[in-house]
Amino acid sequence: MIKNIVFDFGGVIADIDREQAVQAFIRLGVKDADRILDKYHQTGIFQELEEGTLTEEAYRNELGKLCGRTLSWEEVQQAWLGFFTGIDVRKLHYLETLRREGYKLYVLSNTNPYVMGWACSERFSSEGKPLTAYFEKLYLSYQIGCTKPDRRIFEFMLTDSKMQPEETLFVDDGASNIAAGRELGMYTFQPENGSDWRDELAKLLIRLK
Incomplete structure (x- = not known):
């Protein structure tokens, strides 16, 4: 029972859409977002964030290096929310x-x-x-x-x-x-x-x- x-x-x-998320991270400045992002299991710093081995602050700093600029918490959250369609x-x-x-x-x-x-x-x-x-x-x-x-x-x-x-x-x-x-x-x-x-x-x- x-x-x-x-x-x-x-x-x-x-509901999620990987392609929509890829475009959101590309707009943020992550050029190889298509390689990095996965619907089920992330890689690199994305995986480290989801495993808790990188804090949200440390992840934001590392992501900023990939983008070549300083990112706000709100910008990063908005990119992640690109996964969700409703x-x-x-x-x-x-x-x-x-x-x-x-x-x-x-x-x-x-x-x-x-x-x-x-x-x-x-x-x-x-x-x-x-x-x-x-x-x-x-x-x-x-x-x-x-x-x-x-x-x-x-x-x-x-x-x-x-x-x-x-x-x-x-x-x-x-x-x-x-x-x-x-x-x-x-x-x-x-x-x-x-x-x-x-x-x-x-x-x-x-x-x-």
Whole structure:
């Protein structure tokens, strides 16, 4: 019986567009943004930021060197927000329904302070609610110190939350992340980025009862 549902953030809760983000970082001055940026797993200083080995300030300084100028915190955040194309409020309402039905909801995300500065604010949804309003807890790579699909980030979440894998459904649009969750004994569901997965998830939860 499923008691817990763990959601990825980018690509599941928030729709993302890698090409849009690439253009945002090119406008910032990162000439090789197309090589550096990935929908699922970053590289270089982008990866170090998401793993928490670079602070947001140190990352901004390093990014500034790539761009050949000093960058403001707001400029860097705006570039990162280039990944996101929108928040479907119907998904947020469905999350509220799931909680009323008794499910405990969590986020497990490869992310960084710039993105979460927006997501955990009232700017996140059209209804003025932050991401934290919809979940028991957020498990964020830069706070934990590793990124999906590293087994350690899953193990940290399971231990901290006291979730049992066999009672947990993991929802992520990345194939390698889904494989890692399945290896740890969780049920999994892989919707496509940007899809309206509500009906499919509801049917799956009925089957898993």
